[in-house]
Amino acid sequence: MKNKRVIFLNGPMGAGKTTVGRLIQRSLAGCAFIDGDWCMDLEPFVGNSETRALAADNILHMLAGYNNCSHCRGVVVAWLMDRPEICRALEEGAAKIGLETAWFTLLCTEEALGARWRGDKLCPWRTEENLKVSVRSLEAFSRLPGVPVDTSGMTAEQVRDHILKHLSD
Template identity: 30%
Template sequence: MKNLVIIGGTMGVGKTATCRELQKCLPRNVFLDGDWCWDMHPFVVTEETVRMVESNIAHLLTGFLDCSEFDNVIFCWVLHEQRILDNLLSRVNHGGFAIHTFSLVSDEAALSERLSRDIAAGKRDPAVIERSLARLPLYGELDTVKIDVTDISAAAAATRIKDFLAA
């Protein structure tokens, strides 16, 4: 059966790196990072842009799920509220595939350290630390499988997800 693997987590927790590792170990897959559908300049969050991004993500996911070339569709995004996840899933055709939802979580110190490295490398704005730490507790409330990445690599997180899918 085809799998839709959804990986959420706050900014900097390692979603993209984990998905890239997951691509190496799952057969016949495609990966969509929700941020690619949100990469605009200037970055503007309005009701209109949110609707557009959610529509684009649902359209792409449905297309990937409908394509016979893929057994595994991997998707990641911040997904810090259950309503965001539920809304996305309600828009995707649910026929013929299993949905697996995961949240990557971390302790505050490890997350701050990861984000600080990204800031030092010029990849992120310093304000991201406060925003990301504020969202971190929200993931405990979600109906997802939690994977604590505080002390593990993206490859180890991907292996845990792969093992979960095989169970």
């Protein structure tokens, strides 16, 4: 029997991970979706090594549950995984569970990121301060594991199609 696959979508805040992840989920029968932000939803938000490890552990726990579910054929995880050690922990943990992995890092130009950011009127943390943080992180994300996908000038549907094509090759 073929192992189930987990598709990790990485990238800076505002790159489109959640939107693209949901589109992939809807395109693949029996696909679950995990938004890594759900796995460390603290008020006030604390983003440090302890809470990142907590979120990674929660993601792996959910992956194990989905792997044991006969109705689930795969999982998409969308999360800002900005540390190599977090990527490694998730990769190794998924392998221990028996999941195949595919990693994609969504990237874009500063201009594209800013336009998306300012177009999102629903997300309360889309502040100018957070946009500056996200822009500063673009270079670091380009060095992290995963197939880089430059989403500049692409719709979310085009990004989904690009990823699905890559997976079928």
